[in-house]
Amino acid sequence: MTGGYGGEDILHSCNIEVNEKEIVVIVGPNGAGKSTAMKAMLGMIDLKSGDIILEGNDISNLSPQKRVAAGIAFVPQSMNIFSELTVEENLEMGGFLRDGNIQKTIDEIYELFPAMKEKRKQLAGELSGGQRQQVAVSRALMTQPKVLMLDEPTAGVSPIVMDEIFDRIIQIKETGVAVVIVEQNARQALKIADFGHVLVNGENRFYGKGNELLTDPEVRKSFLGG
Amino acid sequence: MDNFELINALVLISNFVLIPALSYGSQLALATLSLTIIYGVLRFSNFAQADWMSFGTMTTILFTWYLQSLGITGGFLPTALIALPFAIIVTALFCLLIDRSVYSFYRKKKSPPIVLMIVSVGVMFILQAIVRFVIGPNDRKFFDGEKFIVHALDFKDYFGLSEGLTIKSTQLITLIVAIIAMVSLFYFLQRTKMGKSMRAYSNNEDLALLSGINPERVVLITWVIASALITTAGVLYGLDKSFKPFTYFNLLLPMFAAAIVGGIGSPIGAVIGGYVIAFSEITLTYAYKKFFIYLLPESLEPSGLMQILSTDYKFAISFIILVIVLIVRPTGIVRGKII
Numbered sequence: 001m002t003g004g005y006g007g008e009d010i011l012h013s014c015n016i017e018v019n020e021k022e023i024v025v026i027v028g029p030n031g032a033g034k035s036t037a038m039k040a041m042l043g044m045i046d047l048k049s050g051d052i053i054l055e056g057n058d059i060s061n062l063s064p065q066k067r068v069a070a071g072i073a074f075v076p077q078s079m080n081i082f083s084e085l086t087v088e089e090n091l092e093m094g095g096f097l098r099d100g101n102i103q104k105t106i107d108e109i110y111e112l113f114p115a116m117k118e119k120r121k122q123l124a125g126e127l128s129g130g131q132r133q134q135v136a137v138s139r140a141l142m143t144q145p146k147v148l149m150l151d152e153p154t155a156g157v158s159p160i161v162m163d164e165i166f167d168r169i170i171q172i173k174e175t176g177v178a179v180v181i182v183e184q185n186a187r188q189a190l191k192i193a194d195f196g197h198v199l200v201n202g203e204n205r206f207y208g209k210g211n212e213l214l215t216d217p218e219v220r221k222s223f224l225g226g
Numbered sequence: 227m228d229n230f231e232l233i234n235a236l237v238l239i240s241n242f243v244l245i246p247a248l249s250y251g252s253q254l255a256l257a258t259l260s261l262t263i264i265y266g267v268l269r270f271s272n273f274a275q276a277d278w279m280s281f282g283t284m285t286t287i288l289f290t291w292y293l294q295s296l297g298i299t300g301g302f303l304p305t306a307l308i309a310l311p312f313a314i315i316v317t318a319l320f321c322l323l324i325d326r327s328v329y330s331f332y333r334k335k336k337s338p339p340i341v342l343m344i345v346s347v348g349v350m351f352i353l354q355a356i357v358r359f360v361i362g363p364n365d366r367k368f369f370d371g372e373k374f375i376v377h378a379l380d381f382k383d384y385f386g387l388s389e390g391l392t393i394k395s396t397q398l399i400t401l402i403v404a405i406i407a408m409v410s411l412f413y414f415l416q417r418t419k420m421g422k423s424m425r426a427y428s429n430n431e432d433l434a435l436l437s438g439i440n441p442e443r444v445v446l447i448t449w450v451i452a453s454a455l456i457t458t459a460g461v462l463y464g465l466d467k468s469f470k471p472f473t474y475f476n477l478l479l480p481m482f483a484a485a486i487v488g489g490i491g492s493p494i495g496a497v498i499g500g501y502v503i504a505f506s507e508i509t510l511t512y513a514y515k516k517f518f519i520y521l522l523p524e525s526l527e528p529s530g531l532m533q534i535l536s537t538d539y540k541f542a543i544s545f546i547i548l549v550i551v552l553i554v555r556p557t558g559i560v561r562g563k564i565i
Contacts, residue, residue, distance in 0.1 A: 068438045076432070084429040085422065092419070093426045097438035139437065 014202055016041070018147065018178040018195075023169065025210065027186040028199035034182040035077070037199065038149055041180070042074050043067050055146065069097050073145035077152045080136035083125025087116055090124050090135050094142025102142065109138045112171060130161035134168070141172065148172065149180045154188075166192050190214045230387065235520035237389040241378075247501075247508040249397040249466055252404035255500030256459035257477065258484040259411065259493055260452040266428040266491035267448040268329070270342035275456065276478035277353035280471045281320065282457030283464045284361045286313035287368045294370075302372040306461055307399070313461070318453035324349055325449055333445070357471050365470040369396065396466040407458055408497060411451070415493060420447060428491065476541065480507070483544035487551050489558025498559055503544055511537045 014037055018024040026034050039045050041052055043064040052060045052067075059067055068074075082090050091109060095102035110117035113134045119127060124135045133153055140148060153169070154162040162185065170192055173179050183189035190196050193210030198219060206219050213219050257279060264272045272278075289309030299305045328349060332342055375398055378390025415421040427434040427444045435441065460474065467473075480503050488499025514532035522528075535543065551558060 065435060065438050065440070068436060074436055076436070079430055080433060082426045082429045082433060085426060089422050089426075092422060093434070093437050093439070096419070096423060139433075143438070 014199065015204055016180070016197055018180050020146065020176050020178045021173055022194045023173050023179045023181065023192055023210075025186075025189045025193035025196045026180065026182045026199060027184075027189065027196060028205070032199040033202035034199055035151055036202070038074070038151055038180065038182055041149065042072060068143060071143075071146035072149065073140035073143050073147070074149045075136045075140045075151060075153060077155055081124045081132050081139065083123065085124060086121055087124050087127070087135055087138075088120040090139050091116075091142050094139035097143060105142055105144060109141055112141075112168065113138055129157045130164065133157060133161075133165055137165075137168070137172070141177075145177060147178045147180065149182075151182050152184055153181065154183065154185050162188065187214070231520045234387055234389045235517050237381075237387060237391050238517055238520065241389065241391050243508055243512050245393060245397055247505045249400040249462075250508065251501035251504030252400050253459050253463045253466070253500075254477075254480055254484055254504050255497045256404055256407055256455050256462070257481050258488070258496040258500045259408070260455035260459065261481050262485045262488070262490055262493060262496040263448060263452050263455070265485065266493075267424055267444060268333075268342070270339045270346060271482070273343060273346045273478065274350040274353055275481055276475045277350050277357065277471070278317075278321070278453075279456045279460035279463075279477065280357045280469075280474040281353050282313060282317040282453065283460035283469050283474065284357050284471075285316045286310055286457065286461045287361065287366065287464075287469060289313050289316075290368050300371055302395075304369055304371045304396070304399070304465055306368055306465060307403075310458065310461055314454045314457045317457045318450045321449045321453045322446065325445065330445075354471065354475070361471075363471055365468050365473075366464075367468045369465050371395065394466070396462070400462045400466060403458060403462060407455065411455070411493065414451075424448065479541055479548075480504075480544045483548040483551075486548055486558055489560040492558070492560045495558050495560035502559075503547065506547060507540045507543050510534045510543055511540050 028034050051058050091106050190210045190213050196210045196213040198206035261275050286306050286309045289312045290306045293305050300308050372395050375395050376393040378392045382390040423439045484499035484503040487502050488495025518528050
């Protein structure tokens with residue numbers, strides 16, 4: 001993928017791949033193009049070259065909404081819930097594109113996040129940071145995506161909540177979803193990752209299994225603080 | 227002071243303050259709901275609102291005349307009520323035409339709300355011209371059917387009071403229609419998938435797109451609902467008083483005041499705001515002289531009109547309330563968006 005926001009290119013032949021039942025974490029310094037890579041996959045920016053392939057189909061020319069229908073779900077970093085809607089309504093909106101019965105999916109999500117069931121009649125905006133993040137992920141899961149993309153899911157939450165969120169992400173992966181995470185908390189994120197990408201200046205600098213990257217001396221030196 | 231005097235005083239207040247304020251408040255609430263929904267979903271202050279109301283009412287009057295020429299009337303109900311659904315369809319279609327030709331261009335460019343607001347001023351002039359061209363600037367009454375439900379003279383005779391209570395049929399119709407419209411609107415917004423998606427879009431546009439909500443469809447439904455509300459409000463107001471484009475234009479200030487007092491973007495706020503403005507306007511401009519004559523002993527009877535403000539200043543009241551709310555509580559009674 002090569003492209004950017006119109007000015008200078010931010011991504012330079014960057015390549016990211018994820019398979020089902022896998023977690024891929026994208027880490028890298030500020031301004032490396034982590035979020036941009038994710039936006040490119042979602043179709044929120046135009047690529048100069050490169051393709052986005054989902055299950056063998058080229059979806060590069062589809063609008064973001066069409067890509068959502070095709071099976072990509074995205075949880076933005078901020079403003080990722082409908083704060084003036086109840087938790088349950090957030091889930092219903094997540095399942096907006098699906099016809100027929102979404103109640104089964106809602107029940108499955110309540111099983112995954114028991115706290116959501118308890119608060120289902122409450123406005124999402126009144127919940128704590130960690131719970132909001134759960135609402136955001138739940139809403140994205142309502143489309144029954146093949147690929148779930150999370151932009152810094154642990155930004156601004158406490159370490160305990162962070163561990164819980166990562167635990168849930170592993171559970172989500174187990175259900176057969178491919179997960180892509182952009183993360184600042186590189187160390188923790190790489191621990192749960194099957195594969196990790198280190199992006200620098202919009203290029204793939206390092207690539208490998210999550211735990212290998214964690215122990216790689218060069219990666220440690222440059223990004224994980226020794 | 228005996229009990230009769232107290233009852234007379236209460237009847238007087240009901241007749242001249244409570245009932246008129248209740249019906250004017252209902253009309254204003256419907257108009258404000260329309261304004262606030264446009265603001266909440268399309269994110270701009272629609273200055274064409276009052277002339278849009280004129281347009282809707284004008285369409286209803288034309289349909290009413292046509293129905294009357296065919297010999298169809300509503301019997302004891304005003305014929306305009308039969309014409310109303312047709313007029314809503316025409317007004318909504320006209321609105322969608324304006325949206326396609328004017329607003330959608332700026333929406334696609336993602337213009338800031340201030341640009342859309344100024345565009346709406348342009349639309350306002352166009353609507354004003356159309357209304358004056360088609361039906362003219364004159365005062366028109368289009369009410370037919372039974373005029374009174376309770377007549378002042380009958381009321382006096384029946385209860386042996388010196389004050390009469392009048393309930394005009396338009397007042398009762400206003401109240402019933404307004405309640406039906408509000409209940410169905412709130413049901414739509416809270417319970418249906420389309421209504422929820424409208425609220426979701428209003429709350430967080432980007433996330434609505436990510437959830438696959440089609441923005442064009444939300445915009446279309448918004449225009450249709452807002453058209454229905456504003457046309458209904460205009461027709462009820464016109465039946466109760468009369469239709470005159472300039473009077474309708476003057477309702478723009480109370481509408482905005484009501485929306486901001488209630489909390490702009492919030493439907494419940496719009497209803498509360500509508501009644502607050504209507505009751506303030508009427509209670510502050512009513513001359514209480516007779517009321518005090520009933521209540522006070524003869525020696526304390528007032529000689530003046532006991533009127534806080536002349537009725538000429540009724541628009542000043544909306545304006546003052548608007549300014550006070552913006553200074554003291556800019557979010558409005560129900561926490562809405564800050565302009």
